[in-house]
Amino acid sequence: MKKQRPVNLQINTISFPPAAVSSILHRVTGVALFFALIFVIGAWAVSVSSADGFDCVVQSLNGWFGKVIAIGTISALTYHILGGLRHMVMDLGHWEELGSGNNSAKAIIVLWVVLTVIAGVLVW
Numbered sequence: 759m760k761k762q763r764p765v766n767l768q769i770n771t772i773s774f775p776p777a778a779v780s781s782i783l784h785r786v787t788g789v790a791l792f793f794a795l796i797f798v799i800g801a802w803a804v805s806v807s808s809a810d811g812f813d814c815v816v817q818s819l820n821g822w823f824g825k826v827i828a829i830g831t832i833s834a835l836t837y838h839i840l841g842g843l844r845h846m847v848m849d850l851g852h853w854e855e856l857g858s859g860n861n862s863a864k865a866i867i868v869l870w871v872v873l874t875v876i877a878g879v880l881v882w
């Protein structure tokens with residue numbers, strides 16, 4: 759048997775660089791947005807169907823579950839747009855080096871957390 763056998767990667771001991779975290783978050787928020795759209799389009803359809811439907815949506819959005827969904831949707835959209843803008847800047851040839859790429863990733867993550875807290879306070 760080979761002495762130098764391959765070792766399994768220990769996922770929990772790997773620390774991801776900010777650019778990798780940012781990339782994962784961009785995909786996760788993209789998928790989250792897809793599912794959030796089901797709620798958004800559903801709420802919109804019910805709200806324009808009748809006056810009762812409108813009241814029902816307003817009532818749902820005033821409940822804790824509606825607020826959590828609203829904040830989650832705003833948060834996912836905020837991150838996805840920030841990540842999308844970062845991609846656009848990278849497409850223009852900036853922030854592509856290791857240092858600047860990681861710095862821009864850290865910056866949008868911090869900005870996202872701040873904007874999510876502000877949105878959370880405003881919605882709640």
Ligand code: HEM
Nearest residue numbers: 784785787788789791792795838839840841842843845846
């Ligand atoms: C509700 C609207 C949106 C949905 C459902 C959505 C969904 C997604 C998903 C699922 C991905 C991941 C694709 C993959 O990694 O294979 C993605 C990537 C991407 N999205 Fe969105 N997106 C939305 C809006 C936006 C907006 C407004 C922007 C621009 C600000 C944007 C910019 C991007 C970019 C640049 C990528 C590619 C990222 C990469 O190459 O790693 N998206 N989107």
